[in-house]
Structures are given as C-alpha cells and as structure tokens.
Amino acid sequence: MPLSVVVQITVSGALMGxxxxxxxxxxxxxxxxxxxxxxxxxxxxxxxxxxSLTLLNIGLPYVAMVPLGIxxxxxxxxLVERAAVRLALQQRSEGWILxxxxxxxxxxxxxxxxxxxDDRPFPTPIPADPVHVLGVDVTWLEISVAVGVLAIMALxxxxxxxxxxxxxxxxxxxxxxxxxxxxxxATRTVTLSYALSGAVAxxxxxLVSPITTVEPTMAAALVLKAFSVAVEAxxxxxxxxxxxxxxxxxxxxxxxxxxxxxxxxxxxxILLILALAVRPTGLFGKAIIRKV
Amino acid sequence: MLKRLVxxxxxxxxxxxxxxxxxxxxxxxxxxxxxxxxxIYGVVLIGLDVTVGYLGQVNLAQAAMLGLGAYLAGIxxxxxxxxxxxxxxxxxxxxxxxxxxxxxxxxxxEGPQFALATLSFTALCATALNELxxxxxxxxxxxxxxxxxxxxxxxxxxxFWLCTAILALVWLAMRNLLSSQWGRAxxxxxxxxxxxxxxxxGTYRHKVAGFAFGSxxxxxxxxxxxxxxRYLQPQTFDYGLTVTLLLGVVLGGRKSLWGAVVGAxxxxxxxxLLSSPPLFRAFSGIAFALALVSGxxxxxxxxxxxxxxLAPIAVTLTLVIGSFLASNIExxxxxxxxxxxxxxxxxxxxxxxxxxxxxxxRLFRVAPPDLPPPAALEQVLPxxxxxxxxxxxxxxxxxxxxxVRAVDGVDLTVKAGTIHGLIGPNGSGKSTLVNVVSGLYTxxxxxxxxxxxxxxxxxxxxxxxxxxxxxxxNLQLFGGMTALDNVMVALRGAWRVPxxxxxxxxxxxxxxxxxxxxxxxxxxVSLRGEARTRAADLTYGAQRFLEIxxxxxxxxxxxxxxxxxxxxxxxxxxxxxxIIRRIHQRGITTVLIEHHMDVVSELCEIVTVLDGGKxxxxxxxxxxxxxxxxITAYLGAAEPDAPAPGAxxxxxxxxxxx
Numbered sequence: 031m032p033l034s035v036v037v038q039i040t041v042s043g044a045l046m047g048x049x050x051x052x053x054x055x056x057x058x059x060x061x062x063x064x065x066x067x068x069x070x071x072x073x074x075x076x077x078x079x080x081x082s083l084t085l086l087n088i089g090l091p092y093v094a095m096v097p098l099g100i101x102x103x104x105x106x107x108x109l110v111e112r113a114a115v116r117l118a119l120q121q122r123s124e125g126w127i128l129x130x131x132x133x134x135x136x137x138x139x140x141x142x143x144x145x146x147x148d149d150r151p152f153p154t155p156i157p158a159d160p161v162h163v164l165g166v167d168v169t170w171l172e173i174s175v176a177v178g179v180l181a182i183m184a185l186x187x188x189x190x191x192x193x194x195x196x197x198x199x200x201x202x203x204x205x206x207x208x209x210x211x212x213x214x215x216a217t218r219t220v221t222l223s224y225a226l227s228g229a230v231a232x233x234x235x236x237l238v239s240p241i242t243t244v245e246p247t248m249a250a251a252l253v254l255k256a257f258s259v260a261v262e263a264x265x266x267x268x269x270x271x272x273x274x275x276x277x278x279x280x281x282x283x284x285x286x287x288x289x290x291x292x293x294x295x296x297x298x299x300i301l302l303i304l305a306l307a308v309r310p311t312g313l314f315g316k317a318i319i320r321k322v
Numbered sequence: 323m324l325k326r327l328v329x330x331x332x333x334x335x336x337x338x339x340x341x342x343x344x345x346x347x348x349x350x351x352x353x354x355x356x357x358x359x360x361x362i363y364g365v366v367l368i369g370l371d372v373t374v375g376y377l378g379q380v381n382l383a384q385a386a387m388l389g390l391g392a393y394l395a396g397i398x399x400x401x402x403x404x405x406x407x408x409x410x411x412x413x414x415x416x417x418x419x420x421x422x423x424x425x426x427x428x429x430x431x432e433g434p435q436f437a438l439a440t441l442s443f444t445a446l447c448a449t450a451l452n453e454l455x456x457x458x459x460x461x462x463x464x465x466x467x468x469x470x471x472x473x474x475x476x477x478x479x480x481x482f483w484l485c486t487a488i489l490a491l492v493w494l495a496m497r498n499l500l501s502s503q504w505g506r507a508x509x510x511x512x513x514x515x516x517x518x519x520x521x522x523x524g525t526y527r528h529k530v531a532g533f534a535f536g537s538x539x540x541x542x543x544x545x546x547x548x549x550x551x552r553y554l555q556p557q558t559f560d561y562g563l564t565v566t567l568l569l570g571v572v573l574g575g576r577k578s579l580w581g582a583v584v585g586a587x588x589x590x591x592x593x594x595l596l597s598s599p600p601l602f603r604a605f606s607g608i609a610f611a612l613a614l615v616s617g618x619x620x621x622x623x624x625x626x627x628x629x630x631x632l633a634p635i636a637v638t639l640t641l642v643i644g645s646f647l648a649s650n651i652e653x654x655x656x657x658x659x660x661x662x663x664x665x666x667x668x669x670x671x672x673x674x675x676x677x678x679x680x681x682x683x684r685l686f687r688v689a690p691p692d693l694p695p696p697a698a699l700e701q702v703l704p705x706x707x708x709x710x711x712x713x714x715x716x717x718x719x720x721x722x723x724x725x726v727r728a729v730d731g732v733d734l735t736v737k738a739g740t741i742h743g744l745i746g747p748n749g750s751g752k753s754t755l756v757n758v759v760s761g762l763y764t765x766x767x768x769x770x771x772x773x774x775x776x777x778x779x780x781x782x783x784x785x786x787x788x789x790x791x792x793x794x795x796n797l798q799l800f801g802g803m804t805a806l807d808n809v810m811v812a813l814r815g816a817w818r819v820p821x822x823x824x825x826x827x828x829x830x831x832x833x834x835x836x837x838x839x840x841x842x843x844x845x846x847v848s849l850r851g852e853a854r855t856r857a858a859d860l861t862y863g864a865q866r867f868l869e870i871x872x873x874x875x876x877x878x879x880x881x882x883x884x885x886x887x888x889x890x891x892x893x894x895x896x897x898x899x900x901i902i903r904r905i906h907q908r909g910i911t912t913v914l915i916e917h918h919m920d921v922v923s924e925l926c927e928i929v930t931v932l933d934g935g936k937x938x939x940x941x942x943x944x945x946x947x948x949x950x951x952x953i954t955a956y957l958g959a960a961e962p963d964a965p966a967p968g969a970x971x972x973x974x975x976x977x978x979x980x
Contacts, residue, residue, distance in 0.1 A: 139657035299442040307427025
C-alpha cells in the first residue's frame with residue numbers, strides 16, 4: 031500500500047470525523063443543561079437535510095436556504111424537548127431515552143412517506159474539485175465541512191460566554207437548582223439548549239448532505255459514530271469532541287482500508303464500549319464523587 | 323388463600339390453555355405463524371424485561387442477542403447436525419456468556435451511557451453477522467433445515483406447541499426467580515444502589531447476572547426463531563428490531579410477565595392489524611376514545627397535568643384523521659407504531675398491563691399470602707457476651723478530597739459490646755469517616771482493622787461481608803418494597819439455594835424461614851404490624867427504625883447508626899433509645915453518630931469528638947461536656963476577635979452532605 035494512499039484516506043476520514051464531532055457537540059449542549067440527550071438526533075439531521083433540499087428545490091438560493099434550514103432544525107429541537115423530554119425530566123426519570131427514540135422512529139417513517147426512500151443528490155455551489163495540499167487531495171466540499179463545523183461551534187461558545195442568555199446556560203449547566211433560585215428558568219434554558227442542538231444538527235445535515243446524498247436512513251450510521259465521539263470525549267467537554275472526531279474519522283478510514291469497507295463502523299463502536307468500561311466520564315470528563 | 327390461587331394462578335393457566343388450544347380452532351398457516359412468533363417474542367421480552375423493567379436500564383442489545391442465538395443455532399444445525407434441544411441450550415448458554423461479558427463493562431454505567439453501550443453492541447453484531455461471510459453467509463442469508471425432534475418430523479403446529487411450552491417454562495422459572503431473593507435484590511438495587519451494596523447484597527453482581535440471564539433468554543428464543551423462519555439475514559437484527567422489542571416491553575407493561583406476553587402479542591400482531599384499513603380505523607377510533615375519556619377525566623379530577631392528558635388525545639386524533647386520509651397505511655406502519663407508543667408512554671406510563679392490573683387489583687382485592695409466625699430473636703440475633711476485646715481499630719485514617727482534608731489522621735478504637743458515640747460540629751468529618759469505615763470511600767491513607775484483620779476500604783460489599791452494617795443519615799430505604807422485603811433482602815446467610823434450584827421453584831422453604839427471621843427483627847423495632855407496608859409509605863420515624871432493622875438483618879459485628887435521631891419527634895426519640903438499648907443487650911457493638919447530646923449522654927459509655935477531620939477529645943460523656951476544646955469547637959473561642967457564641971466558626975471541611 032503506497033503511503034500516499036494511506037495518508038489520503040486518513041485525511042479524508044478525519045475530515046468526515048468533523049461531522050461526527052459537530053453532532054456530538056449537539057449532544058453535549060443538551061447534556062450540559064439537562065443530563066439528557068436526543069437519541070433521535072440523527073433523524074433531526076436527516077429531516078433538516080430533506081427540508082433544506084426542498085427549500086432549494088422550490089428555488090431558494092443556497093445562502094438563503096442555510097439560515098432557514100438551521101432555523102427549522104432549531105424548531106424541531108424545541109419540538110423534541112417539549113414532546114419527549116420535558117415530562118421525563120420533571121419526573122426525574124430516564125423516560126426521555128425511550129421518548130426520543132420514539133420521536134426518531136416517527137420521523138424516519140414520516141420522511142419515507144413524504145420524500146421517498148431513494149437517495150437524492152444535494153446540490154451545492156461549493157465545487158467538488160480536489161485541491162492539492164501538502165501532497166494530499168482535499169475537495170473544497172471537505173474543507174467547507176471542516177470550516178463550517180469549527181465556525182458554528184465557535185459561534186455557540188462565544189454566545190455561551192459573552193451573552194446574558196449564554197451565561198444563564200452556563201449557570202443551569204453548573205447547578206440547576208442554584209440557577210433556579212437565582213431566577214433563571216431552568217426549563218426555558220433546557221428548551222434553548224435543545225433549540226441550539228437542533229440547529230447544530232440541521233447545519234451538520236446541510237454540510238454533509240452534498241457528500242453523502244440525502245435519504246431517510248442517512249444519519250443512522252452518522253449518529254452512532256457521533257455517540258461514540260461524545261462518550262469518548264466526555265459528555266461535558268467542549269472542544270474535546272473535535273479531537274476525538276478527527277481521530278475516529280481517521281481510524282475509520284484506515285479500518286475500511288485494511289479490514290474491508292464493511293468494517294468501517296467497528297473502531298468507533300469498540301472504542302465506545304472500551305471507553306465506557308475504562309473511563310465512563312470520557313477522556314476529557316471529570317470524575318464524579320458519589321455522595322451519601 | 324384459595325381465592326388467590328384461583329384468580330392469579332387460574333388466569334395464568336387459562337392463558338396457556340387458550341394459547342395452546344388456538345391451533346385446533348385456527349387452521350390458517352399464516353395465523354399459526356403469527357402465534358408462533360408471539361410465543362417466541364414472549365420469551366425475548368420476558369428476558370428483556372429483566373433489564374428494562376427490573377434493573378431499570380434501557381437495553382438496546384436484545385435484538386443482537388436474538389440474532390446471535392439464531393445464527394448460532396443455524397450454524398450448529400447446518401454444520402454439525404445438532405438437534406433442536408441442544409441448539410436451544412447452546413444458544414441460550416452462549417448469549418448468557420456474551421451478556422455477562424458485555425455487562426461487565428457496560429453495567430458500571432447508568433442511564434444514557436448504558437443505552438449507548440448496548441446500542442453499539444447491536445450495531446457491532448449486525449456488522450459482524452454481515453461481514454463474516456465464511457461463517458454466516460453474509461447478506462445472502464442462511465438457510466436452515468428444521469431438524470427432527472426425538473426422531474419425529476416437527477410440523478408447524480407441533481413447533482408452535484414447542485414454543486408455547488418453552489414460553490410457559492420460562493414464565494414459571496421467571497416467576498420463581500422474581501419471588502426469590504434475586505427478585506428482591508433487583509428491586510432493591512434500582513431503589514438504592516448504595517444501600518444494596520452497603521447491605522452486602524452486591525449491586526453490580528446482581529446487575530450482571532440479571533443482564534446475562536435476560537440475554538440468555540434472548541439467545542434461546544433466537545434458536546426458536548431460526549427454526550421458525552428457517553432463513554436468516556443479518557439486517558433483521560438491527561436497530562429497528564431492538565427498538566421494536568424495547569417498545570413491546572414498555573407497551574405491554576414493565577416488570578410484569580403478563581406485560582411481556584401482551585407486548586409480544588402487540589408487536590407480533592400489530593403489523594397485520596394495520597394492513598386492513600377498516601380494522602385500523604376501528605382500532606384508532608377506540609384508542610382515541612380511550613385517550614379522550616381518561617384525559618378529560620384526569621383533567622377534571624386534576625390528577626394529571628395538561629400535557630399528559632392532551633398529548634395522547636392529540637396524537638390519537640391524528641391517527642384517526644390519518645386512517646381516513648392515508649391510502650397506504652402499511653407504508654406508515656412505523657409512524658403509527660411510534661404515535662401509539664408515544665400516547666401509551668405519556669398517558670399510561672405503566673403500560674397496558676400495569677394499567678389493567680391496577681384496575682383488576684381494585685376489583686378483586688386479592689390478599690397477599692399469610693406470613694409465618696416470627697422466629698425467636700435468639701435464633702436471628704444470637705446474644706453474645708461482650709469480652710472487652712478491640713473490635714474496630716483506625717490508625718491514622720485519612721480521606722482527602724483534593725485539598726480538603728475531610729478526615730485527617732484519625733486514631734480510634736472501638737471495644738466490642740460498647741455503644742461508642744461519635745460527635746462533632748457540622749463538617750467535622752463524621753459522615754466521611756463513617757463512609758470510609760463502611761467502604762463507600764477509599765481511604766487516602768492510614769489503616770482500618772476489624773477484629774485485627776485489615777480492611778482495604780472502598781468496597782462497601784466487602785465491608786458489609788466483613789461484618790459492618792450501617793444506617794444512613796439521609797434515608798436509603800428501598801422505597802418501593804415492603805418493610806418486610808427491606809429486611810429480608812439484607813438477611814445474612816439466609817439465601818443458600820443455588821440459582822438453578824430457585825428457578826425450579828425450590829426456594830420456598832428458605833423464603834418462609836427468611837420471612838420469619840425478618841418478622842422477628844421488625845418486632846424488635848416495633849414494626850411488625852407494618853410488615854406489608856411499602857417503606858416509602860411509612861412515617862418518617864418508622865422509616866428510621868426500619869433502616870435499623872435492615873442493618874440488624876446483617877447480624878453485624880459492628881453497627882453504625884448515622885444520626886438516627888435526626889428529625890425525630892420526641893416520642894420517637896424515646897422509642898429510638900429503647901431500640902438501641904435492646905440492640906446493646908444482644909451484645910452488638912454500636913457506633914452512634916449523633917447531634918442530640920442528650921441521646922449520646924444517655925446511651926454511650928465512651929464518646930469521641932471530631933473537629934476539622936481530627937480527634938480533639940475522647941472520654942465519658944461527662945468528661946466531654948467539660949472539655950475546653952470541645953466547647954470551643956461547638957461554641958467558638960471566647961476571644962475578642964472571634965465570632966459570637968452560637969455562630970460557630972465555619973469548619974474547613976465541607977464533608978457534611980445535605
């Protein structure tokens with residue numbers, strides 16, 4: 031195997047890993063405020079991608095579609111929180127796991143019936159031509175994914191640190207009860223985190239669709255790997271996901287190269303189980319002391 | 323007793339008689355195939371219910387277990403000519419093993435992390451089944467002949483009977499398991515894992531065993547599945563199936579054998595219900611009517627909040643409208659399934675059988691079986707003569723949290739047969755010290771010896787088995803269990819019948835003996851009359867006493883009472899004093915952490931005072947009261963720049979937990 035091919039596959043894989051990182055970042059947003067996450071997040075990615083595609087098909091320009099698509103994702107996120115999460119959180123139960131799975135199940139079936147089961151190309155003005163960087167071919171599309179992921183994450187982090195609403199977000203993440211006593215509505219902050227998480231999912235869909243094409247089960251594999259990334263990095267750590275995403279993406283590329291393309295998913299899955307076994311709080315997470 | 327036998331057992335027998343007789347009335351091969359699937363799913367869901375219902379964890383690995391079992395059976399039959407019974411045993415055994423291996427890492431986790439680990443396992447299995455073509459034939463699928471059973475051809479009807487018989491056996495075995503110590507341990511660890519460990523039951527061990535057992539049932543059912551369909555494809559056992567199985571359990575009702583079978587019926591039959599539009603219209607109409615009635619009733623009586631009442635109405639109304647608009651209901655199958663589930667999860671969180679059994683219980687009022695007379699206390703808690711030897715010895719024991727020295731080099735000796743008081747202001751390190759001794763915290767340094775034998779610390783189960791039992795300042799009862807079960811689950815040395823015999827129902831005698839022993843302990847704390855009351859429903863004082871009875875069930879060498887009088891009303895404090903005296907008479911060594919100085923001075927022969935994680939005084943209660951350092955610690959120093967008495971200086975160690 032020539033080294034250049036190995037490097038090429040590693041780099042392409044790592045760039046795809048950025049998408050896993052972005053979806054994983056969406057898990058962190060809701061986990062921070064509510065210790066819950068949306069098991070149907072992949073379906074949010076998929077439905078948002080279909081909606082964005084529909085917006086393009088009715089003649090909207092790409093630049094107008096992006097904010098609308100993200101807004102729609104945010105609305106979906108709010109819907110998930112209201113329908114599937116809020117009641118369970120009030121009851122302090124883990125019912126949200128099941129409820130978000132149910133919402134995801136519904137969305138897949140909905141998409142199958144509304145948009146059909148076929149693969150659909152997702153047009154984009156960004157060219158798919160390769161550029162030669164340091165002896166590796168990278169497409170503009172792949173670069174746009176990396177830039178987009180980092181940009182939206184940076185934007186949300188700035189929001190969390192610089193705005194009053196963002197500080198409320200941080201306060202609820204740190205201590206829900208104390209934040210409530212200070213007059214911050216934890217419920218609304220959780221809703222906000224789900225909106226942000228939905229927006230992030232929609233943006234991930236818009237970024238990745240030109241590469242993967244759009245179909246109802248497009249996000250099933252994506253989200254599984256995003257779970258791995260989130261758990262391995264730790265559900266509470268901010269930028270750790272990017273690093274883990276890059277590594278996992280690269281590993282996947284190498285696995286499909288050396289073991290066979292059917293096995294490309296396995297490194298993430300095995301790493302997830304191992305990570306949970308060795309360090310349940312993730313590489314960048316903090317240890318928990320249980321109190322009696 | 324007779325009524326119970328007739329109603330409860332009668333209903334179970336009726337279920338299996340009807341199920342078994344159905345093929346005599348129904349001749350369509352298609353209907354027979356559905357019934358067979360129902361029986362197989364019944365076994366799968368009973369297995370899944372162990373984790374989802376009893377352990378309270380979302381388990382997404384059951385489809386993988388079904389798949390592994392099916393493929394193993396298929397391969398064993400096609401390659402090695404194994405017969406049906408051996409194939410079932412092989413698949414069941416293999417998946418029990420796989421379940422145990424997966425559980426070892428995964429069950430250290432809780433909630434979402436556990437769900438994710440099992441989800442990954444399912445994806446991993448689907449990949450492996452697909453890619454290991456030399457073994458599984460990959461995506462092309464595996465053809466399996468149905469071997470002879472005891473030299474006879476097995477036709478569809480006979481195979482259905484075989485599956486039903488296995489379902490009945492599994493039902494029986496599961497019922498025996500759940501009404502044994504195992505069932506109690508499962509309940510207990512969900513209510514309070516910490517107390518389950520501290521009572522020496524072992525949370526982790528029972529979780530792993532439960533998960534492995536449930537997985538084994540999944541595997542055994544997989545073998546049946548393979549012989550039923552006789553053609554296997556890897557993609558059958560994917561995320562979709564695992565979710566369907568999970569939802570079957572929830573829909574039918576968690577923690578219920580009936581629920582598992584009802585869920586199995588729904589999962590097996592629902593797709594066919596949806597294939598005929600008039601049937602589906604009727605079905606969704608009924609669902610809507612039910613949601614409307616119960617929702618409006620709940621709202622009027624102010625029992626349910628708006629969301630729980632209105633969401634199911636809105637969702638089922640969508641179904642009704644959809645049933646008239648949509649031309650291709652079959653295509654919307656999964657969406658309909660999701661909507662139905664959503665309304666059940668929101669509107670009937672206990673599932674269909676949970677809802678039905680609550681109604682049936684009101685209707686028939688079956689009394690629980692009678693209790694045996696209590697055992698003699700001398701048998702349960704043999705009196706021992708205090709010999710004045712050293713029981714517990716701490717040498718330089720410390721526990722630091724970061725820079726905070728919550729316990730900072732404590733030397734302490736507790737003599738056998740005494741009541742040893744441990745006092746100190748808030749944050750002085752009492753609770754941390756107790757947590758180290760009872761194994762909840764690993765010591766940062768120093769030595770811990772019980773009867774001269776070193777205890778390593780950090781393992782509550784090990785501490786409990788060494789003879790240390792404790793109560794908790796913040797009650798850690800098993801709230802959903804009766805007072806009797808709370809004590810029984812902690813009984814030391816009472817549960818010796820091995821698992822296979824328990825499954826066969828041979829644990830009854832042991833069970834009766836356990837009940838008698840537990841009743842004796844309840845009598846000791848004057849709670850015998852409340853034996854069948856749920857712990858969560860007891861008064862606050864009674865809950866404190868129940869914790870003491872539960873700790874005594876360990877027959878401890880050392881009993882640690884962590885602020886037993888906290889929050890008690892005066893009459894209850896008197897009862898507490900009486901109980902502690904009775905315990906003292908049995909010769910049990912007690913360490914009493916207490917804020918009530920009157921309780922301490924009345925009971926303790928010797929008192930140790932902690933402050934800032936260090937021992938500042940030790941002696942008789944009278945000596946302690948006069949000790950200058952103790953007075954300073956509690957009231958502050960009488961210096962000009964010191965805070966006024968009453969506003970005690972904030973101690974440095976924030977070890978006191980709320």
